[in-house]
Each structure stands twice: as structure tokens, then as C-alpha cells.
Amino acid sequence: xIINKTSMAGTLESSDVLVTVAPGNQGIQLQVTSPVIQQxxxxxxxxxxxxxxxxxxxxxxxxxxxxxxxxCTLKARLxxxxxxxxxxxxxxxxxxxxx
Amino acid sequence: MNIAERKNRLRRTMMFLSAQRPNxxxxxxxxxxxxxxxxxxxxxxxxxxxxxxxxxxxAIKNLDYHGIERLVRINALxxxxxxxxxxxxxxxxxxxxxxAKCETAQDVRVIEQAVISAEQEFxxxxxxxxxxxxxxxxxxxxxxYEISKASPRMFGIALSGGDFRxxxxxxxxxxxxxxxxARGLMVLSARAxxxxxxxxxxxxxxxxxxxxxxxxxIKDMGFDGKSIVNARQIKIVHDIFAPSKAEIAEAERxxxxxxxxxxxxxxxxxxxxxxxxxxxxxxxxxxxxxxxxSGLYKGGL
Amino acid sequence: xxxxxxxxxxxxxxxQGWKPHLGKDSYRDIEFRKTGPKVxxxxxxxxxxxxxxxxxxxxxxxxxxxxxxxxxHHFRDGDYVMEQVMREVARLGFQDIKLACTSIGSSAxxxxxxxxxxxxxxxxxxxxxxxxxxxxxxxKLKEVAVLxxxxxxxxxxxxxxxxxxxxxxxASSCDEYGNASGKGGKSNCGSLxxxxxxxxxxDRVVVVTDTLxxxxxxxxxxxxxxxxYVVRVDEIGDPKKIASAAARITTNPRxxxxxxxxxxxxxxxxxxxDGFSFQTGVGGPSIATTIFLRxxxxxxxxxxxxxxxxxxxxxxxxxxxGLVGAIADVQDFDLGAVESLGEDPRHFDISxxxxxxxxxxxxxxxxxxxxxxxxxxxDVDFNVNVLTGSDGVLRGAPGGHPDTAACAKCCIIVTxxxxxxxxxxxxxxxxxTTAGDSVDVLVxxxxxxxxxxxxxxxxxxxAAGIHHVDIAALRDMAYAIVGQxxxxxxxxxxxxxxxxxxxxxxxxxxxxxxxxxxx
Numbered sequence: 001x002i003i004n005k006t007s008m009a010g011t012l013e014s015s016d017v018l019v020t021v022a023p024g025n026q027g028i029q030l031q032v033t034s035p036v037i038q039q040x041x042x043x044x045x046x047x048x049x050x051x052x053x054x055x056x057x058x059x060x061x062x063x064x065x066x067x068x069x070x071x072c073t074l075k076a077r078l079x080x081x082x083x084x085x086x087x088x089x090x091x092x093x094x095x096x097x098x099x
Numbered sequence: 100m101n102i103a104e105r106k107n108r109l110r111r112t113m114m115f116l117s118a119q120r121p122n123x124x125x126x127x128x129x130x131x132x133x134x135x136x137x138x139x140x141x142x143x144x145x146x147x148x149x150x151x152x153x154x155x156x157x158a159i160k161n162l163d164y165h166g167i168e169r170l171v172r173i174n175a176l177x178x179x180x181x182x183x184x185x186x187x188x189x190x191x192x193x194x195x196x197x198x199a200k201c202e203t204a205q206d207v208r209v210i211e212q213a214v215i216s217a218e219q220e221f222x223x224x225x226x227x228x229x230x231x232x233x234x235x236x237x238x239x240x241x242x243x244y245e246i247s248k249a250s251p252r253m254f255g256i257a258l259s260g261g262d263f264r265x266x267x268x269x270x271x272x273x274x275x276x277x278x279x280x281a282r283g284l285m286v287l288s289a290r291a292x293x294x295x296x297x298x299x300x301x302x303x304x305x306x307x308x309x310x311x312x313x314x315x316x317i318k319d320m321g322f323d324g325k326s327i328v329n330a331r332q333i334k335i336v337h338d339i340f341a342p343s344k345a346e347i348a349e350a351e352r353x354x355x356x357x358x359x360x361x362x363x364x365x366x367x368x369x370x371x372x373x374x375x376x377x378x379x380x381x382x383x384x385x386x387x388x389x390x391x392x393s394g395l396y397k398g399g400l
Numbered sequence: 401x402x403x404x405x406x407x408x409x410x411x412x413x414x415x416q417g418w419k420p421h422l423g424k425d426s427y428r429d430i431e432f433r434k435t436g437p438k439v440x441x442x443x444x445x446x447x448x449x450x451x452x453x454x455x456x457x458x459x460x461x462x463x464x465x466x467x468x469x470x471x472x473h474h475f476r477d478g479d480y481v482m483e484q485v486m487r488e489v490a491r492l493g494f495q496d497i498k499l500a501c502t503s504i505g506s507s508a509x510x511x512x513x514x515x516x517x518x519x520x521x522x523x524x525x526x527x528x529x530x531x532x533x534x535x536x537x538x539x540k541l542k543e544v545a546v547l548x549x550x551x552x553x554x555x556x557x558x559x560x561x562x563x564x565x566x567x568x569x570x571a572s573s574c575d576e577y578g579n580a581s582g583k584g585g586k587s588n589c590g591s592l593x594x595x596x597x598x599x600x601x602x603d604r605v606v607v608v609t610d611t612l613x614x615x616x617x618x619x620x621x622x623x624x625x626x627x628x629y630v631v632r633v634d635e636i637g638d639p640k641k642i643a644s645a646a647a648r649i650t651t652n653p654r655x656x657x658x659x660x661x662x663x664x665x666x667x668x669x670x671x672x673x674d675g676f677s678f679q680t681g682v683g684g685p686s687i688a689t690t691i692f693l694r695x696x697x698x699x700x701x702x703x704x705x706x707x708x709x710x711x712x713x714x715x716x717x718x719x720x721x722g723l724v725g726a727i728a729d730v731q732d733f734d735l736g737a738v739e740s741l742g743e744d745p746r747h748f749d750i751s752x753x754x755x756x757x758x759x760x761x762x763x764x765x766x767x768x769x770x771x772x773x774x775x776x777x778x779d780v781d782f783n784v785n786v787l788t789g790s791d792g793v794l795r796g797a798p799g800g801h802p803d804t805a806a807c808a809k810c811c812i813i814v815t816x817x818x819x820x821x822x823x824x825x826x827x828x829x830x831x832x833t834t835a836g837d838s839v840d841v842l843v844x845x846x847x848x849x850x851x852x853x854x855x856x857x858x859x860x861x862x863a864a865g866i867h868h869v870d871i872a873a874l875r876d877m878a879y880a881i882v883g884q885x886x887x888x889x890x891x892x893x894x895x896x897x898x899x900x901x902x903x904x905x906x907x908x909x910x911x912x913x914x915x916x917x918x919x
Binding site for chain 1 (some may be wrong): 120122123148149151152153154156157158160161164182183186187190191221384
């Protein structure tokens with residue numbers, strides 16, 4: 001998938017994460033802030049890269065403003081933002097590409 | 100559990116959670132409700148329906164709910180959301196779907212069709228996704244029996260009080276007498292169709308006394324359980340539905356007596372001056388199951 | 401060299417004479433000579449202690465660069481005293497000042513600037529927060545900070561490890577001769593227990609008040625015979641932030657579940673009998689234990705002999721219902737507690753030395769049956785961290801935690817298993833503030849674990865049918881929910897020593913390191 005426009009998903013509420021994806025052309029450019037950056041910064045990076053790969057997104061500027069979200073919440077917000085950036089809200093291929 | 104066991108499982112409390120609030124969906128099993136209802140409908144803003152689906156999918160796929168039943172309340176058939184709600188629910192692995200604002204047997208059949216396609220699309224065991232209907236209008240309640248019978252997947256019907264009262268144009272004064280007929284009809288319909296019935300949520304969270312009163316009433320009327328919106332309400336319901344010591348002792352004797360006599364080839368017999376046969380087994384076993392779930396049963400059955 | 405919590409003591413500290421902590425039973429049967437302050441006598445009836453400004457007080461006390469100043473935290477986040485004094489210190493150009501605080505809250509954060517500017521070069525405290533914590537964690541303080549428990553601080557003062565040149569004691573009311581009280585003014589805090597040792601051991605003592613009372617202002621919490629000067633300022637603090645309206649008991653179902661389970665554990669133990677003693681903190685699950693205690697006490701027809709520590713209204717209510725014999729008050733958290741102190745003869749204040757000093761002739765907590773404490777982290781050896789956050793930065797307070805845990809017959813930690821994405825139960829805590837040899841039971845919302853060193857408690861819980869698991873299982877549950885965390889990385893430099901209550905080293909805190917994904 002291509003990121004055609006900037007879109008967001010999630011909130012700044014505790015245990016949530018606000019994800020913004022915007023068009024880019026230099027691979028996945030990622031900026032992360034998180035109160036648990038020391039303990040989970042690497043895990044967050046991995047999840048972003050894995051999710052983008054699974055969705056077939058090669059280029060994007062991704063901003064993750066984490067408030068201590070669990071990994072499944074981060075995945076959910078990332079996918080939602082990517083699909084929103086493509087204007088897609090139905091017939092999602094749930095589970096495609098997952099192990 | 101096989102599908103029949105799942106249909107008949109204990110559902111004293113069914114707790115609603117917004118699928119859109121990460122804080123709430125990560126460990127609700129701690130409060131030990133019998134079922135969880137992940138809400139894609141009223142608890143989710145119109146422009147966040149898509150986000151809620153992603154949250155639901157990944158939560159169900161990744162988090163351990165420790166054996167508690169997981170249901171989803173999908174948006175009603177008069178919205179543009181229900182079809183995708185069914186797809187994500189089935190794909191995620193959910194145990195069942197609650198159809199909001201269900202009015203007719205046909206509504207159930209439409210959802211059932213969508214579930215059948217989704218089970219195929221996402222390689223789920225056919226028939227594994229169960230259904231229940233939320234009845235929220237006078238017409239829906241009048242159709243309760245037909246709705247209950249509309250599909251072999253149907254495990255229960257629930258009364259949705261807030262919307263229902265608005266249709267009746269009543270306020271709930273007089274101790275809830277406005278709901279009497281609807282409640283009675285629900286129990287009759289569910290029993291006639293052989294499925295469960297559940298009473299409505301109680302939204303005055305600080306009025307635990309009023310909540311207890313209402314729960315006693317609906318238990319006496321024959322409901323199997325109640326919808327819950329806050330963990331504090333759970334213990335109250337479980338305590339009210341817990342069988343008494345006498346009831347448990349009686350149930351134990353009935354079960355053992357039926358089994359012993361069956362071994363001897365005797366199908367009908369007397370116990371304490373009462374005639375008993377296999378028909379009494381189900382009720383007795385349900386009492387034992389309730390007793391176990393309430394932590395009250397210490398025997399060997 | 402490793403201490404009892406398995407923490408390595410850096411050679412540089414050993415060279416300076418620090419010793420590793422060897423456990424709660426390692427400091428018995430000690431005899432020592434207390435140090436005393438220099439005393440400038442006042443015996444002329446015409447001498448006045450009243451001064452017009454803090455500047456005058458500095459002059460009268462002979463304030464110099466390099467001095468140690470002390471402050472108490474009874475006014476909590478509503479304190480104005482430390483900020484006013486320190487602003488004057490900066491304005492008048494003093495340098496190289498050391499601070500000996502009882503604790504630091506969110507007030508007086510201007511001190512963070514003074515640390516960066518080298519005006520403040522040394523610090524000992526129990527609690528540390530916000531920008532001050534960050535400044536120390538980022539290596540801005542010239543000397544290594546020392547974090548002490550409440551009991552440990554008093555021991556250090558009495559043996560001379562902390563020498564206070566000038567103690568500044570904020571008081572709600574005070575008379576012209578220094579009889580100072582935590583009541584009777586515009587901003588009341590109840591007791592002034594934390595300031596007593598400072599009053600008795602500092603070379604100079606200055607009371608700062610906004611309400612002058614007629615002489616003699618008795619009963620007083622600080623006796624005038626220890627006070628050199630009294631300075632009147634417009635406001636000593638913000639009354640709303642000093643003592644809040646009555647602490648309300650939580651309705652959060654998670655906290656209630658933890659509290660209920662905690663009290664069920666207590667009930668199953670032989671210490672739960674008529675006249676038992678109890679201490680609790682102020683977190684949600686801690687205060688909620690009062691609900692369940694009430695039920696069990698009434699059911700059994702018994703009452704608690706005494707409770708000790710920081711007091712709030714729910715505990716005062718228990719006393720009024722006849723379920724608590726006496727309250728030994730160290731500090732008051734809300735107005736209900738402030739009011740009760742002194743009004744009810746069963747509710748009295750005690751000094752921090754009486755409360756928790758390990759090196760006196762018998763502190764209250766030596767006799768404590770149960771203590772309920774919280775934790776930021778607990779590891780599989782039952783070591784507790786209440787000091788450093790998930791980014792390794794200083795933002796907590798040992799307080800009375802290590803003291804009460806070491807003394808109570810049963811120490812119960814109550815905490816949710818995870819907070820956001822932070823696993824409370826982990827492999828190894830970032831910083832040890834209370835060693836595992838003092839911690840007996842962990843009660844979380846996901847289950848209970850008992851320290852294997854307490855097979856006696858395990859036997860009682862089993863007999864009562866209370867389910868418990870290995871603490872490693874709780875850790876696994878936590879990691880299953882949040883994921884396996886990476887270790888927090890630090891620079892080499894030691895910025896703070898966590899001193900155990902007997903003056904030995906419990907752990908060290910190193911300088912925080914910014915996160916680098918490429919490391």
C-alpha cells in the first residue's frame with residue numbers, strides 16, 4: 001500500500017498511542033516518544049517495521065506518541081492509520097500476512 | 100466446550116466494554132464476569148468505528164482472556180457498519196455476536212448469512228460463532244419467540260432497557276412496572292425456544308441498592324443473567340444467583356440418585372416422596388454448576 | 401563487593417568508607433555516643449528571637465558558603481518555606497550549599513536551577529521528584545546525593561553523619577520564643593514530627609511562620625528551647641495543598657480487589673488477633689483496606705491495638721468506631737486527621753525517631769505486626785524499588801518503607817501487576833530501596849506470592865485456602881501482557897547512594913542515559 005495522505009489513529013489517553021502516518025519516499029522514517037522508551041523502544045520500532053512490511057508499505061513518515069500502549073494496541077493503531085491513509089474502511093483482509 | 104455446551108454455559112453476568120478504550124480491554128477477566136461484550140456500537144463514536152474494529156481484532160488475537168466468553172455487540176442493521184463488524188468479529192476468533200436493535204427473525208437470518216460467509220472466508224469451524232439478539236423496541240419484544248427460534252446459533256435474547264423505555268414513553272417510576280410485560284414475554288419466549296434470556300443494564304453506578312433490588316426481581320422472574328456496565332456490579336449478581344446450601348444439597352442428592360438408579364436400569368423412582376426421572380437431571384446439574392461457579396460447591400460431582 | 405540484595409557496591413564508595421548492607425538482622429546490639437549541636441544560649445529576658453526577614457536570619461546565624469541547611473516536608477506540595485529561603489540564599493550570593501531535606505515534593509522546584517548553577521552542591525533526602533530528581537539523575541549535582549529512609553535520616557543526624565548548620569522549620573503558628581506548632585494558623589499540617597530531630601541537633605534553628613501566637617504557644621510540636629530565631633513571612637504555604645479535604649476511599653474495582661485480598665491474607669495469619677498493630681500508606685489499595693478491616697474486625701469481635709504512620713480520615717473513623725485503640729501520628733494527610741490530632745486523647749503525635757529510628761532504645765515500628773506498602777517494582781527476589789521510574793530517573797521516596805518492612809512481623813506489598821506498559825513484577829528491579837529479606841507477601845490484582853523464606857506464612861495461607869503462586873509466575877504473567885522489557889541503560893557515574901537504615905549501602909543510582917535505538 002502507498003501512503004497518499006497524512007492520517008492519524010489513536011489518542012493520547014493513558015495506555016493508548018497516537019500514530020500519525022504521512023507520505024514519504026525514504027523508506028520507513030520513524031519517530032517515537034514514549035514513557036517506556038528505555039524498556040520498550042526497540043520493541044516499538046520492531047512492531048512498526050513489521051506492521052508496515054506486512055501491510056506492504058515501503059515509504060512513510062511514521063510518528064508514534066506512545067502513552068504506554070500494549071503491543072496489540074500499537075498494531076491496531078498503526079493498521080488503522082495506514083488504511084485511513086488509503087481511504088479504506090471496509091473489506092479489510094483481516095489477518096493477512098500474520099504468522 | 101462443544102457448541103451445545105457453549106450455548107448453555109453460565110452467563111450470570113455479561114460485562115460491556117468499549118472496544119475503543121485500550122485501558123479497559125487489557126485485563127477485564129480479573130473481575131470474573133461470565134461473559135465480556137466488546138462494544139462496537141453505542142460506546143464507539145461514529146467516526147471511530149474503523150479504529151474500534153482494529154482494536155478489537157488485535158486484542159482478541161493477542162490477549163489471554165482466561166476462558167471468559169468473548170462476545171461482540173455489532174452495530175444495527177440500519178447502519179453502514181454491521182457487515183464489516185461481522186467480518187472482523189469472526190476473523191478475530193470471537194465466541195459470539197450480539198445483534199443490536201434486532202427486530203425480526205429476518206434480521207437474525209441476515210446476520211447468520213454474513214457469519215456463514217465470514218466463517219468460510221476466515222477458516223473458522225462452521226457453526227462456531229454463536230448469536231444473541233438485543234431487543235430494544237416493543238415490536239422486537241413481541242417478536243421475541245420468532246427471533247429466538249430463527250437460527251440454531253441463537254443462544255439468548257437480551258432486553259435493552261434504555262431504548263425500550265424511550266419507545267414506551269415511560270420513566271421507570273413505580274419500581275419498574277413498565278418493564279413487567281416485556282420481561283415476562285422475554286422469559287416465556289426464551290424458554291419456549293430453549294435458549295437463555297438476560298435483563299438490561301443498570302446505569303446508576305452509585306445506586307448499588309437499587310441494582311440489587313432489580314437483580315433479585317429478574318432472578319425471581321426466571322432470567323439467566325444481567326448485563327453489567329461496571330465491575331462493582333458483578334459480585335452482587337453472582338451472590339444473588341448463587342444457590343442456597345439447601346438447594347445445593349438437594350441438587351447433589353438428585354444427581355447422585357438419578358445416576359445410581361440409571362446404573363441399576365431404573366428410569367423413574369421416588370426420592371423423599373417425590374417422583375424423579377431423567378428430566379430433573381438438567382436442573383440439578385445447572386444448580387451444581389452455579390454452585391461451583393459461586394465457589395460454594397465442595398463436593399465431588 | 402555485593403550486599404544482601406545482590407547489588408554491587410562500587411569500589412569508589414568502599415574507598416570512602418561505605419559498607420554493603422547485610423540485611424535486617426545485621427545491626428543489633430550496638431552502643432554509640434550521640435553527637436550534639438553547638439548551642440548559643442539565650443538567657444536574657446530582653447533578648448528577642450523575632451527577626452524581620454530571612455536575610456536577617458542568615459546574618460544572625462552566621463550563614464556562610466558550604467553550609468548545610470535543612471527543611472521538613474509537612475506542608476507537602478503546598479510548601480512555600482523552602483522556596484522562599486532558597487531564593488534568598490541565591491539572591492544573597494551564597495554558594496556550595498548542602499540540603500538535608502526530609503523529603504522533596506513538587507514544591508520548591510526552583511532548587512533544580514540552583515543545582516545546575518552550583519549554588520546547591522549536595523543533597524540528602526528521602527523523597528525526590530520532578531525537575532530536582534531529573535537534575536540529580538542527569539548528573540548536575542556536584543556531590544553524590546544520599547537517599548535515606550525516615551528512620552535512617554534520624555540515625556544519621558544523631559550519630560553525626562548529617563551535620564546541620566541551620567534548620568529552617570516552617571510552622572503554622574509560633575510565639576516570640578520559638579514554641580512552634582503545626583496547628584493554630586492559616587495553613588495547618590497537624591504534627592511537626594519530621595522537624596524535631598533537626599530542632600534538637602542543628603547548630604542554629606530558625607522557625608518560619610505566618611502566624612505569630614501569644615507566648616506561650618503550648619502545647620507545641622517544637623519546643624522553644626531549641627529555637628534560635630523566629631521569622632514571620634506572609635505565607636508559609638498553600639493550605640489547599642497541605643492538607644486536602646478528607647481522603648475518599650477508592651471505588652476503583654481493581655484497587656478494591658487488591659485490598660480485599662490483602663486483608664484476607666492478614667486474616668489468615670496468627671498476628672491477626674485482638675490488639676494487633678498496623679500501618680498503611682496512602683495509595684488507593686492501601687486506604688481501601690480500612691473497608692475490609694472493618695468487616696473482619698467486627699465479625700471477629702476484635703480491635704486493633706494501635707496504628708502508626710501517616711494518618712488520614714478513614715483511619716480516624718476506625719478509631720471513632722472503637723476499632724482502633726490508639727493512633728501514633730507521624731504526619732497527617734488530610735483535614736480530618738489534622739482535626740483529630742490533639743482533640744482525641746487516643747490520637748497523639750510521635751517524633752520520627754520514636755517512629756522508626758533503628759538506633760534508639762525502641763521505636764514504635766519494632767513492635768509493628770502488619771505493614772502494607774506499595775511499590776514501583778518488585779523483583780523475583782522480593783526486592784522493592786520505590787525510587788526510580790521507568791526511565792531510570794529519580795522520582796520517588798523510600799520514606800518509611802525500608803524501616804517498616806524491616807521491622808514488621810508481616811510486610812505486605814500491594815500493587816497492580818502492570819501499570820500501563822510497565823511490569824511491576826520483574827526479573828530485577830532498577831534500584832533496590834527495600835531488600836527482599838524484609839518483604840513477606842506480594843498481593844497483586846493477578847495473584848498473590850509469598851517469599852519462600854516465610855514457609856510459616858505459606859503454611860497459614862494454605863490452611864486458609866488462600867491461593868498463591870510463585871513470584872516468577874507473576875513476573876511471567878506481567879511480561880506476557882506487556883512484552884519482555886529491555887534493561888534500562890545508565891552512564892557509569894554514580895549520582896546517588898541509596899543508604900539503608902543502618903548507614904550501609906542498599907544500592908546506587910547512576911546517571912541517566914538518553915535512549916539510543918542503535919545501541
